[in-house]
Amino acid sequence: MMRSIPRKDRGSSPGKFWRRLLQYFxxxxxxxxxxxxxxxxxxxxxxxxxxxxxxxxxxPDPPRWENFVRILQGESIWLMLxxxxxxxxxxxxxxxxxxxxxxxxxSRVRFRGQTLLLNVALLGLMFPLSIAILxxxxxxxxxxxxxSLWGLILAQIAFGLATSILILRGFFTAVPSExxxxxxxxxxxxxxxxxxxxxxxxxxxxxxxAVLAMxxxxxxxxxxxxxxxxxxxxxxxxxTMQYVGQYGSEENMVMAFLFLxxxxxxxxxxxxxRQIVSGLTAGALKG
Amino acid sequence: MSAISGHEDTVGLQRKRGLSxxxxxxxxxxxxxxxxFIFIFTFQIYPMIRSVYYSLYEWSGFxxxxxxxxxxxFERLFTGREFWDAVWHTALIMIWSLALQLPLALLLxxxxxxxxxxxxxxxxxxxxxxVLSEVIIGQVWIKMFKPDPQFGFINAVLEWFxxxxxxxxxxxxxxxxxxxxxxxxxxxxxTWQFFGxxxxxxxxxxxxxxxxxxxxxxxxxxxxxxxxxxxxxxxLGNAIRTSVYLSLLGSVQVxxxxxxxxxxxxxxxxxxxxxxxxxxxxxxxxxxxxxxxAVVILVISLILSTVYQRVVGQHDYIGGI
Numbered sequence: 325m326m327r328s329i330p331r332k333d334r335g336s337s338p339g340k341f342w343r344r345l346l347q348y349f350x351x352x353x354x355x356x357x358x359x360x361x362x363x364x365x366x367x368x369x370x371x372x373x374x375x376x377x378x379x380x381x382x383x384p385d386p387p388r389w390e391n392f393v394r395i396l397q398g399e400s401i402w403l404m405l406x407x408x409x410x411x412x413x414x415x416x417x418x419x420x421x422x423x424x425x426x427x428x429x430x431s432r433v434r435f436r437g438q439t440l441l442l443n444v445a446l447l448g449l450m451f452p453l454s455i456a457i458l459x460x461x462x463x464x465x466x467x468x469x470x471x472s473l474w475g476l477i478l479a480q481i482a483f484g485l486a487t488s489i490l491i492l493r494g495f496f497t498a499v500p501s502e503x504x505x506x507x508x509x510x511x512x513x514x515x516x517x518x519x520x521x522x523x524x525x526x527x528x529x530x531x532x533x534a535v536l537a538m539x540x541x542x543x544x545x546x547x548x549x550x551x552x553x554x555x556x557x558x559x560x561x562x563x564t565m566q567y568v569g570q571y572g573s574e575e576n577m578v579m580a581f582l583f584l585x586x587x588x589x590x591x592x593x594x595x596x597x598r599q600i601v602s603g604l605t606a607g608a609l610k611g
Numbered sequence: 612m613s614a615i616s617g618h619e620d621t622v623g624l625q626r627k628r629g630l631s632x633x634x635x636x637x638x639x640x641x642x643x644x645x646x647x648f649i650f651i652f653t654f655q656i657y658p659m660i661r662s663v664y665y666s667l668y669e670w671s672g673f674x675x676x677x678x679x680x681x682x683x684x685f686e687r688l689f690t691g692r693e694f695w696d697a698v699w700h701t702a703l704i705m706i707w708s709l710a711l712q713l714p715l716a717l718l719l720x721x722x723x724x725x726x727x728x729x730x731x732x733x734x735x736x737x738x739x740x741x742v743l744s745e746v747i748i749g750q751v752w753i754k755m756f757k758p759d760p761q762f763g764f765i766n767a768v769l770e771w772f773x774x775x776x777x778x779x780x781x782x783x784x785x786x787x788x789x790x791x792x793x794x795x796x797x798x799x800x801x802t803w804q805f806f807g808x809x810x811x812x813x814x815x816x817x818x819x820x821x822x823x824x825x826x827x828x829x830x831x832x833x834x835x836x837x838x839x840x841x842x843x844x845x846x847l848g849n850a851i852r853t854s855v856y857l858s859l860l861g862s863v864q865v866x867x868x869x870x871x872x873x874x875x876x877x878x879x880x881x882x883x884x885x886x887x888x889x890x891x892x893x894x895x896x897x898x899x900x901x902x903x904x905a906v907v908i909l910v911i912s913l914i915l916s917t918v919y920q921r922v923v924g925q926h927d928y929i930g931g932i
Binding site for chain 1: 807815
C-alpha cells in the first residue's frame with residue numbers, strides 16, 4: 325500500500341520520507357490531544373438539549389445558533405465582560421507605565437544599591453500572586469478594598485511589575501548609549517529621553533509586556549475569587565463558574581457559554597501570538 | 612552577549628559624565644522608581660511580613676486579633692496529616708511535570724523545529740490552550756473525564772476500542788470520581804495547558820543552536836540520537852533550566868484547574884498546598900491558621916528558588932503571570 329505513494333519531493337534519501345511520515349504521525353496524535361476537547365465544546369455548544377443527551381459526539385445537525393443568542397440576550401454576560409475589560413485595561417496601563425519607568429532606571433542609570441533594589445523589584449517572580457494570595461488578600465482587606473474592582477486592579481498591577489520590568493530592562497539595555505548621550509547633549513531631560521526616544525523604540529517590548537499583562541488579568545481566577553463577593557462585580561472566569569453552577573443540568577448551554585468566553589482570548593491569541601511568544605521566551609533566549 | 616557589552620558602555624559613559632548630571636540622575640531614580648516600589652511594598656513585601664504576624668493568632672477573620680497562640684498554628688500544621696498530604700500531592704505534580712511534561716515538550720520542539728512544512732501551524736495549535744483561563748480548561752476537562760461514556764469522551768473512546776477485537780479491552784474508569792485517579796486527571800488538564808509553553812521555550816532555545824555543529828557531528832558519524840544527546844541538549848541548557856524552574860514554581864502555585872475540576876476531592880485526593888490554604892483560610896474561616904499555611908508556602912517557594920539558583924548558578928526567570 326504505502327509503497328505505491330509516488331516517490332517525489334523526497335530528497336535523495338529514501339529514509340527522509342519515512343521520517344517525515346513518522347514526524348507527522350506523532351505530531352497529529354498530539355494535535356488530537358489539543359483539539360478534541362475544544363471540538364467537543366463546539367459540538368456541545370451547537371446542539372439542542374435533546375440532541376446533546378442522545379448523541380453528544382457528532383457534528384451538530386442542525387447547528388443551534390440560538391444557544392448563543394440566548395446567552396447573549398441575558399444581561400449578566402455583558403456585565404461580566406465589562407468588568408473584565410475595565411480590570412484588564414486599567415491593570416495593563418498601570419503595569420506598562422510603572423514597569424517601564426522602573427526598567428528605565430534599572431537599565432540606563434547606575435547607582436548604589438541598584439542590585440538590591442532590582443532584586444526586590446523582581447521578588448514577584450519568586451512569589452506570583454497565586455502563591456502570595458492570602459497575605460495580599462489580608463492587606464487588600466486592611467485597605468478596605470474587598471469587593472471592589474480597585475482591590476483587584478491594584479494587586480494585579482503590583483504582581484505584574486516583576487515580569488514586565490525584567491523584559492523591558494533587557495530591551496532598554498540593548499538600546500545604544502550613544503543615543504542617550506546625544507539626547508542629553510541636545511538638552512533632553514531624563515524623562516524626555518525616556519518618553520520621546522526610548523519608549524517609541526521599545527514598542528515591540530512594550531506590546532509584549534502589555535499582551536502578557538492582558539492575558540494574566542483576563543484569565544485571572546484565584547484572586548478575583550477571594551476579593552470579589554458581589555455578583556455584579558464578577559469577572560468572566562468567576563461568572564463562568566456561576567453560570568455552570570446555575571445551568572449545570574443544561575450541558576449544551578454550559579458548552580455554549582464556555583465557547584463564548586473562549587473567543588476573546590483566542591482572538592487576542594490570533595492577533596498577538598508573536599508578542600505573547602516573544603514575551604514568554606525573553607528569559608530563555610538571553611545568554 | 613551584545614546586550615551585556617552595551618550595558619558596560621553605558622556604565623562607562625555615565626561615569627565620565629559624572630557630577631554634572633548627578634543631581635538630575637538622583638531625582639530621576641527616585642521619581643521613576645517610586646510608583647513601582649509603592650506597589651511592590653504595599654502589595655508584596657508588607658503583606659508577607661504581615662502574614663507572619665497573622666499566623667501567630669487564632670483568628671476567624673471577624674473582629675479584632677486577640678487570641679495570640681504563638682506557634683500553635685505551625686505545630687498543628689506540621690503534626691496534622693492533611694498538610695503533608697497536600698505537600699505530597701504538590702510534589703507529585705512537580706515530579707510528573709519534570710518526568711512527563713518536559714520530555715514531551717522537548718520531543719515536540721524537536722519534531723516541530725527542523726524545517727518541517729506546516730510547523731507554524733502545529734506550534735500555534737500546541738500553544739493555544741495556554742491562553743485560555745483555568746476555569747475554561749478545568750470545565751473542558753471535566754466534560755472529557757465524565758464517567759458515563761454517554762457524556763465523557765475518554766470513556767467513550769475506551770468503549771469503542773473495547774469493541775475492537777485486536778486491542779485488549781481497557782474498562783471505562785471513574786476518573787475524577789476515583790481518589791486514585793483524580794490527581795492524574797487534573798495533571799492531564801495541566802499538561803494540556805502548559806506543555807505548549809515549554810515547547811515554545813525549547814523552540815526558542817533551539818534557534819540558538821548552530822545547525823553547523825549538528826551537521827558536523829553527523830558527518831563524523833553520529834546518529835540522530837547521539838547528535839541530540841551530545842550536541843543539541845547541552846546547548847539547550849538555558850531553555851531547559853528555565854522550564855524546570857517554571858515547572859517547579861508552577862506546581863507550588865497550581866490552583867485554578869484543580870479547584871475547578873475537583874475542589875481538592877474526592878476525599879482530599881487532589882488537595883494541593885494552595886487548595887489547602889484556600890480551604891483553611893476562606894472556607895473554614897481560620898485566617899490565622901491559613902496564614903501559617905501561606906507562610907510555609909512562601910518559605911518553600913523561597914527555598915526552591917534559592918536552591919535552584921545555587922545549583923544552576925545564575926538568575927534566569929520569566930513567566931509567572
